[in-house]
Amino acid sequence: MSDDSNLQSGKGLDIGTANLVAAEQNENGEVVLRLKRNAFIDVPVDTYTKNMLTRLNVPFVVQNKKMYVLGDHAFELANVLNKNTRRPMKDGLISPKEADALAVMKLLIGSILGEPRCENEPCFYSVPGDPIDSDLSVVYHKDLFDSVLRSLGYAPHHIIEGHAVVFSDLADEDFTGIAISCGGGMFNICVAYKSMPTLTFSTSRGGDWVDNNVAQVLGIKPSKAALLKEKGVDLLNPKNREEDAIAIYYRNLINYTLTNIKDRFEAADNMPSFPDPIVIVFSGGTSMPINFIELVREIFKEMEFPVEVKAIRHAEDALHATAKGALTAALLEAAQTS
Numbered sequence: 001m002s003d004d005s006n007l008q009s010g011k012g013l014d015i016g017t018a019n020l021v022a023a024e025q026n027e028n029g030e031v032v033l034r035l036k037r038n039a040f041i042d043v044p045v046d047t048y049t050k051n052m053l054t055r056l057n058v059p060f061v062v063q064n065k066k067m068y069v070l071g072d073h074a075f076e077l078a079n080v081l082n083k084n085t086r087r088p089m090k091d092g093l094i095s096p097k098e099a100d101a102l103a104v105m106k107l108l109i110g111s112i113l114g115e116p117r118c119e120n121e122p123c124f125y126s127v128p129g130d131p132i133d134s135d136l137s138v139v140y141h142k143d144l145f146d147s148v149l150r151s152l153g154y155a156p157h158h159i160i161e162g163h164a165v166v167f168s169d170l171a172d173e174d175f176t177g178i179a180i181s182c183g184g185g186m187f188n189i190c191v192a193y194k195s196m197p198t199l200t201f202s203t204s205r206g207g208d209w210v211d212n213n214v215a216q217v218l219g220i221k222p223s224k225a226a227l228l229k230e231k232g233v234d235l236l237n238p239k240n241r242e243e244d245a246i247a248i249y250y251r252n253l254i255n256y257t258l259t260n261i262k263d264r265f266e267a268a269d270n271m272p273s274f275p276d277p278i279v280i281v282f283s284g285g286t287s288m289p290i291n292f293i294e295l296v297r298e299i300f301k302e303m304e305f306p307v308e309v310k311a312i313r314h315a316e317d318a319l320h321a322t323a324k325g326a327l328t329a330a331l332l333e334a335a336q337t338s
Contacts, residue, residue, distance in 0.1 A: 037075055038089055041083055042068055064103060092204075129200035142158050162188040163197050167328040169315045180257065187257050207285060210229065234289070235251075251295065251299065280300075284321075
Protein backbone atom coordinates (compact mmCIF):
# COMPACT_ATOMS: atom_id res chain seq x y z
CA MET A 1 0.00 0.00 0.00
CA SER A 2 1.36 3.42 -0.94
CA ASP A 3 0.86 6.36 1.40
CA ASP A 4 1.16 10.06 0.62
CA SER A 5 -0.47 12.57 2.94
CA ASN A 6 -0.62 15.18 0.14
CA LEU A 7 -2.85 12.97 -1.98
CA GLN A 8 -6.61 13.30 -1.83
CA SER A 9 -7.85 9.77 -1.16
CA GLY A 10 -10.71 8.30 -3.14
CA LYS A 11 -10.89 6.82 -6.65
CA GLY A 12 -13.57 6.51 -9.31
CA LEU A 13 -14.09 3.52 -11.58
CA ASP A 14 -16.29 3.26 -14.66
CA ILE A 15 -17.02 -0.42 -15.27
CA GLY A 16 -18.32 -0.48 -18.82
CA THR A 17 -19.18 -3.36 -21.13
CA ALA A 18 -16.58 -2.22 -23.65
CA ASN A 19 -14.08 -0.17 -21.59
CA LEU A 20 -12.84 0.37 -18.04
CA VAL A 21 -11.76 3.83 -16.83
CA ALA A 22 -10.16 4.63 -13.46
CA ALA A 23 -9.89 8.21 -12.15
CA GLU A 24 -7.91 9.64 -9.26
CA GLN A 25 -6.53 12.99 -8.14
CA ASN A 26 -2.77 13.51 -7.91
CA GLU A 27 -0.86 15.71 -5.46
CA ASN A 28 -1.39 18.75 -7.73
CA GLY A 29 -5.15 18.30 -7.71
CA GLU A 30 -5.19 17.12 -11.34
CA VAL A 31 -7.42 14.25 -12.43
CA VAL A 32 -5.41 11.28 -13.71
CA LEU A 33 -7.23 8.77 -15.93
CA ARG A 34 -6.27 5.20 -16.81
CA LEU A 35 -8.15 3.27 -19.47
CA LYS A 36 -8.30 -0.34 -20.56
CA ARG A 37 -10.46 -2.14 -23.08
CA ASN A 38 -12.69 -4.61 -21.24
CA ALA A 39 -11.69 -7.66 -23.25
CA PHE A 40 -9.36 -10.66 -23.13
CA ILE A 41 -8.30 -13.74 -25.02
CA ASP A 42 -6.93 -16.97 -23.63
CA VAL A 43 -3.88 -18.47 -25.31
CA PRO A 44 -2.12 -21.83 -24.94
CA VAL A 45 0.10 -22.17 -21.85
CA ASP A 46 3.29 -23.29 -23.55
CA THR A 47 6.84 -22.08 -24.07
CA TYR A 48 6.32 -21.27 -27.78
CA THR A 49 3.37 -18.95 -27.06
CA LYS A 50 5.18 -17.27 -24.16
CA ASN A 51 8.22 -16.62 -26.38
CA MET A 52 6.03 -15.30 -29.22
CA LEU A 53 4.20 -12.88 -26.89
CA THR A 54 7.49 -11.75 -25.36
CA ARG A 55 8.91 -11.05 -28.86
CA LEU A 56 5.80 -9.06 -29.74
CA ASN A 57 6.03 -7.11 -26.43
CA VAL A 58 2.56 -8.32 -25.51
CA PRO A 59 2.06 -8.60 -21.73
CA PHE A 60 0.29 -11.73 -20.49
CA VAL A 61 -0.72 -13.24 -17.16
CA VAL A 62 -0.82 -16.86 -16.09
CA GLN A 63 -3.52 -17.73 -13.58
CA ASN A 64 -5.30 -20.98 -12.67
CA LYS A 65 -3.27 -22.86 -15.31
CA LYS A 66 -4.54 -20.47 -18.00
CA MET A 67 -2.75 -17.71 -19.86
CA TYR A 68 -4.56 -14.48 -20.66
CA VAL A 69 -3.81 -11.43 -22.77
CA LEU A 70 -5.85 -8.47 -21.54
CA GLY A 71 -7.25 -5.16 -22.75
CA ASP A 72 -6.09 -3.46 -25.95
CA HIS A 73 -3.35 -6.06 -26.42
CA ALA A 74 -6.06 -8.74 -26.57
CA PHE A 75 -7.91 -6.76 -29.23
CA GLU A 76 -4.77 -6.39 -31.36
CA LEU A 77 -3.65 -9.99 -30.90
CA ALA A 78 -7.12 -11.29 -31.77
CA ASN A 79 -6.82 -9.61 -35.17
CA VAL A 80 -3.36 -11.15 -35.72
CA LEU A 81 -4.61 -14.64 -34.76
CA ASN A 82 -8.01 -14.17 -36.45
CA LYS A 83 -9.76 -14.93 -33.16
CA ASN A 84 -12.62 -13.13 -31.43
CA THR A 85 -11.88 -11.38 -28.15
CA ARG A 86 -13.90 -12.48 -25.15
CA ARG A 87 -15.69 -10.03 -22.88
CA PRO A 88 -16.13 -10.41 -19.13
CA MET A 89 -19.23 -8.18 -19.40
CA LYS A 90 -22.42 -8.48 -21.44
CA ASP A 91 -25.31 -6.00 -21.64
CA GLY A 92 -23.78 -3.82 -18.92
CA LEU A 93 -23.43 -6.65 -16.37
CA ILE A 94 -20.95 -9.41 -15.56
CA SER A 95 -21.38 -12.10 -18.22
CA PRO A 96 -23.02 -15.32 -16.99
CA LYS A 97 -21.58 -17.20 -19.98
CA GLU A 98 -17.93 -16.41 -19.21
CA ALA A 99 -16.45 -18.82 -16.68
CA ASP A 100 -13.26 -16.73 -16.52
CA ALA A 101 -15.06 -13.38 -16.17
CA LEU A 102 -14.45 -12.78 -12.47
CA ALA A 103 -10.74 -13.71 -12.53
CA VAL A 104 -10.19 -11.51 -15.58
CA MET A 105 -12.13 -8.55 -14.13
CA LYS A 106 -9.98 -8.64 -10.99
CA LEU A 107 -6.82 -8.53 -13.12
CA LEU A 108 -8.13 -5.73 -15.35
CA ILE A 109 -9.41 -3.59 -12.46
CA GLY A 110 -6.24 -4.13 -10.42
CA SER A 111 -4.10 -3.05 -13.38
CA ILE A 112 -5.81 0.36 -13.76
CA LEU A 113 -6.69 1.15 -10.12
CA GLY A 114 -3.27 0.30 -8.70
CA GLU A 115 -2.78 -0.09 -4.96
CA PRO A 116 -4.89 1.86 -2.47
CA ARG A 117 -3.06 4.92 -1.15
CA CYS A 118 -4.47 4.53 2.35
CA GLU A 119 -6.24 1.80 4.26
CA ASN A 120 -9.74 1.17 2.90
CA GLU A 121 -9.47 3.97 0.35
CA PRO A 122 -13.00 4.63 -0.96
CA CYS A 123 -13.62 3.57 -4.55
CA PHE A 124 -16.91 4.52 -6.16
CA TYR A 125 -17.70 2.29 -9.11
CA SER A 126 -20.47 2.61 -11.68
CA VAL A 127 -23.44 0.24 -11.84
CA PRO A 128 -26.39 0.32 -14.23
CA GLY A 129 -29.80 1.47 -13.14
CA ASP A 130 -32.40 -1.28 -12.97
CA PRO A 131 -33.17 -2.34 -16.57
CA ILE A 132 -36.76 -1.63 -17.63
CA ASP A 133 -36.78 -3.84 -20.73
CA SER A 134 -35.05 -7.01 -19.53
CA ASP A 135 -35.13 -9.27 -16.48
CA LEU A 136 -31.41 -8.83 -15.76
CA SER A 137 -30.62 -8.25 -12.08
CA VAL A 138 -28.05 -5.73 -10.85
CA VAL A 139 -27.85 -7.28 -7.35
CA TYR A 140 -25.42 -10.12 -8.23
CA HIS A 141 -23.30 -7.69 -10.25
CA LYS A 142 -22.93 -5.31 -7.27
CA ASP A 143 -22.00 -8.09 -4.85
CA LEU A 144 -19.32 -9.40 -7.21
CA PHE A 145 -17.64 -6.03 -7.67
CA ASP A 146 -17.87 -5.22 -3.97
CA SER A 147 -15.93 -8.45 -3.40
CA VAL A 148 -13.34 -7.70 -6.13
CA LEU A 149 -12.63 -4.20 -4.77
CA ARG A 150 -12.39 -5.39 -1.16
CA SER A 151 -9.88 -8.06 -2.24
CA LEU A 152 -7.78 -5.24 -3.77
CA GLY A 153 -7.86 -3.28 -0.49
CA TYR A 154 -10.57 -0.71 -1.30
CA ALA A 155 -13.78 0.27 0.48
CA PRO A 156 -16.34 -0.20 -2.34
CA HIS A 157 -19.32 2.09 -2.97
CA HIS A 158 -21.55 1.81 -6.01
CA ILE A 159 -22.99 4.78 -7.88
CA ILE A 160 -25.57 4.54 -10.65
CA GLU A 161 -23.87 5.41 -13.91
CA GLY A 162 -26.20 8.22 -14.93
CA HIS A 163 -25.90 9.73 -11.43
CA ALA A 164 -22.10 9.82 -11.83
CA VAL A 165 -22.57 11.92 -14.99
CA VAL A 166 -24.77 14.33 -12.99
CA PHE A 167 -21.77 14.85 -10.64
CA SER A 168 -19.32 15.32 -13.52
CA ASP A 169 -21.35 17.58 -15.80
CA LEU A 170 -24.30 19.28 -14.11
CA ALA A 171 -22.51 21.29 -11.39
CA ASP A 172 -23.34 24.57 -13.19
CA GLU A 173 -27.01 23.52 -13.14
CA ASP A 174 -26.98 22.92 -9.36
CA PHE A 175 -26.75 19.19 -10.18
CA THR A 176 -30.24 19.32 -11.68
CA GLY A 177 -31.25 17.83 -15.03
CA ILE A 178 -31.13 14.60 -17.01
CA ALA A 179 -27.90 12.66 -17.57
CA ILE A 180 -27.73 9.85 -20.11
CA SER A 181 -24.69 7.58 -20.27
CA CYS A 182 -24.55 5.83 -23.65
CA GLY A 183 -22.65 2.57 -23.26
CA GLY A 184 -21.99 -0.53 -25.29
CA GLY A 185 -24.40 -2.76 -23.39
CA MET A 186 -26.92 -0.26 -22.03
CA PHE A 187 -28.10 3.33 -21.94
CA ASN A 188 -28.24 4.61 -18.34
CA ILE A 189 -30.59 7.45 -17.43
CA CYS A 190 -30.68 9.58 -14.27
CA VAL A 191 -33.07 12.46 -13.58
CA ALA A 192 -31.65 14.52 -10.70
CA TYR A 193 -32.85 17.44 -8.62
CA LYS A 194 -30.11 19.25 -6.63
CA SER A 195 -27.89 16.13 -6.88
CA MET A 196 -30.61 13.76 -5.61
CA PRO A 197 -31.60 11.07 -8.14
CA THR A 198 -35.38 11.18 -8.55
CA LEU A 199 -35.57 8.68 -11.42
CA THR A 200 -32.95 6.15 -12.53
CA PHE A 201 -33.20 3.28 -14.97
CA SER A 202 -31.39 1.63 -17.85
CA THR A 203 -32.41 0.22 -21.20
CA SER A 204 -30.78 -2.80 -22.81
CA ARG A 205 -30.17 -1.04 -26.11
CA GLY A 206 -26.71 0.46 -26.56
CA GLY A 207 -23.83 0.45 -28.99
CA ASP A 208 -23.77 -3.36 -29.18
CA TRP A 209 -27.45 -3.33 -30.16
CA VAL A 210 -26.60 -1.03 -33.10
CA ASP A 211 -23.63 -3.24 -34.09
CA ASN A 212 -25.63 -6.47 -33.97
CA ASN A 213 -28.51 -5.09 -36.02
CA VAL A 214 -26.23 -3.45 -38.59
CA ALA A 215 -24.28 -6.72 -38.87
CA GLN A 216 -27.49 -8.66 -39.46
CA VAL A 217 -28.80 -6.45 -42.27
CA LEU A 218 -25.41 -6.14 -43.98
CA GLY A 219 -24.35 -9.78 -43.53
CA ILE A 220 -21.13 -8.94 -41.67
CA LYS A 221 -19.69 -9.67 -38.20
CA PRO A 222 -20.69 -7.32 -35.32
CA SER A 223 -16.98 -6.50 -34.80
CA LYS A 224 -16.82 -5.23 -38.41
CA ALA A 225 -19.95 -3.14 -37.81
CA ALA A 226 -18.32 -1.68 -34.67
CA LEU A 227 -15.22 -0.82 -36.69
CA LEU A 228 -17.32 0.95 -39.35
CA LYS A 229 -19.10 2.91 -36.61
CA GLU A 230 -15.87 3.92 -34.85
CA LYS A 231 -14.28 5.18 -38.09
CA GLY A 232 -16.50 8.26 -37.88
CA VAL A 233 -20.01 8.03 -39.32
CA ASP A 234 -21.94 11.27 -39.84
CA LEU A 235 -25.42 10.32 -38.61
CA LEU A 236 -27.11 13.14 -40.55
CA ASN A 237 -25.13 12.61 -43.77
CA PRO A 238 -24.46 8.89 -44.33
CA LYS A 239 -22.29 8.31 -47.41
CA ASN A 240 -22.99 4.67 -48.29
CA ARG A 241 -25.15 1.65 -47.52
CA GLU A 242 -23.16 0.73 -44.40
CA GLU A 243 -23.34 4.24 -42.91
CA ASP A 244 -27.02 4.45 -43.84
CA ALA A 245 -27.72 1.30 -41.79
CA ILE A 246 -25.82 2.71 -38.81
CA ALA A 247 -27.73 6.01 -39.01
CA ILE A 248 -31.11 4.20 -39.20
CA TYR A 249 -30.42 2.16 -36.05
CA TYR A 250 -29.05 5.19 -34.21
CA ARG A 251 -32.24 7.10 -34.98
CA ASN A 252 -34.26 4.18 -33.61
CA LEU A 253 -32.03 3.95 -30.50
CA ILE A 254 -32.34 7.66 -29.68
CA ASN A 255 -36.10 7.65 -30.22
CA TYR A 256 -36.44 4.57 -28.00
CA THR A 257 -34.41 6.21 -25.21
CA LEU A 258 -36.25 9.56 -25.24
CA THR A 259 -39.65 7.85 -25.42
CA ASN A 260 -38.81 5.75 -22.37
CA ILE A 261 -37.74 8.84 -20.40
CA LYS A 262 -40.96 10.62 -21.40
CA ASP A 263 -43.10 7.60 -20.43
CA ARG A 264 -41.35 7.22 -17.04
CA PHE A 265 -41.78 10.93 -16.32
CA GLU A 266 -45.49 10.76 -17.06
CA ALA A 267 -46.03 7.53 -15.07
CA ALA A 268 -44.10 8.55 -11.93
CA ASP A 269 -46.06 10.21 -9.15
CA ASN A 270 -43.03 11.44 -7.17
CA MET A 271 -41.26 13.54 -9.80
CA PRO A 272 -40.17 17.02 -8.69
CA SER A 273 -41.66 20.00 -10.47
CA PHE A 274 -38.64 21.71 -11.97
CA PRO A 275 -38.97 25.49 -11.48
CA ASP A 276 -36.62 26.25 -14.39
CA PRO A 277 -35.93 24.65 -17.78
CA ILE A 278 -33.39 21.83 -17.49
CA VAL A 279 -30.40 20.48 -19.43
CA ILE A 280 -30.08 16.99 -20.93
CA VAL A 281 -26.45 15.84 -21.10
CA PHE A 282 -25.15 12.81 -23.00
CA SER A 283 -21.91 10.92 -22.35
CA GLY A 284 -20.26 7.63 -23.31
CA GLY A 285 -18.65 6.07 -26.37
CA THR A 286 -21.93 5.34 -28.14
CA SER A 287 -22.66 9.10 -28.22
CA MET A 288 -19.49 9.89 -30.18
CA PRO A 289 -20.53 9.63 -33.88
CA ILE A 290 -20.60 12.90 -35.81
CA ASN A 291 -23.86 14.85 -35.37
CA PHE A 292 -25.15 12.57 -32.59
CA ILE A 293 -26.35 15.56 -30.52
CA GLU A 294 -27.87 17.23 -33.60
CA LEU A 295 -29.83 14.02 -34.32
CA VAL A 296 -31.04 13.92 -30.69
CA ARG A 297 -32.23 17.55 -30.99
CA GLU A 298 -34.01 16.77 -34.25
CA ILE A 299 -35.89 13.79 -32.74
CA PHE A 300 -36.59 15.69 -29.50
CA LYS A 301 -38.32 18.51 -31.41
CA GLU A 302 -40.92 16.04 -32.63
CA MET A 303 -41.82 14.95 -29.07
CA GLU A 304 -44.16 16.38 -26.45
CA PHE A 305 -41.74 16.26 -23.53
CA PRO A 306 -43.23 16.64 -20.03
CA VAL A 307 -40.67 19.21 -18.77
CA GLU A 308 -39.14 22.27 -20.41
CA VAL A 309 -35.62 21.64 -21.71
CA LYS A 310 -33.29 24.58 -22.38
CA ALA A 311 -30.31 22.67 -23.83
CA ILE A 312 -29.23 19.25 -25.09
CA ARG A 313 -25.46 18.83 -25.10
CA HIS A 314 -22.51 16.51 -24.81
CA ALA A 315 -20.66 16.02 -21.54
CA GLU A 316 -17.48 18.08 -21.39
CA ASP A 317 -15.37 14.89 -21.52
CA ALA A 318 -17.90 12.43 -22.89
CA LEU A 319 -15.70 9.32 -22.79
CA HIS A 320 -14.61 9.78 -19.18
CA ALA A 321 -17.58 11.53 -17.56
CA THR A 322 -18.72 8.47 -15.56
CA ALA A 323 -15.26 7.86 -14.07
CA LYS A 324 -14.82 11.56 -13.24
CA GLY A 325 -18.26 11.72 -11.61
CA ALA A 326 -17.53 8.58 -9.58
CA LEU A 327 -14.26 10.21 -8.47
CA THR A 328 -16.14 13.34 -7.33
CA ALA A 329 -18.45 11.14 -5.24
CA ALA A 330 -15.41 9.29 -3.78
CA LEU A 331 -13.63 12.55 -2.84
CA LEU A 332 -16.78 13.82 -1.13
CA GLU A 333 -17.03 10.54 0.80
CA ALA A 334 -13.34 10.68 1.81
CA ALA A 335 -13.70 14.32 2.95
CA GLN A 336 -16.74 13.47 5.10
CA THR A 337 -15.07 10.50 6.80
CA SER A 338 -11.65 12.06 7.39
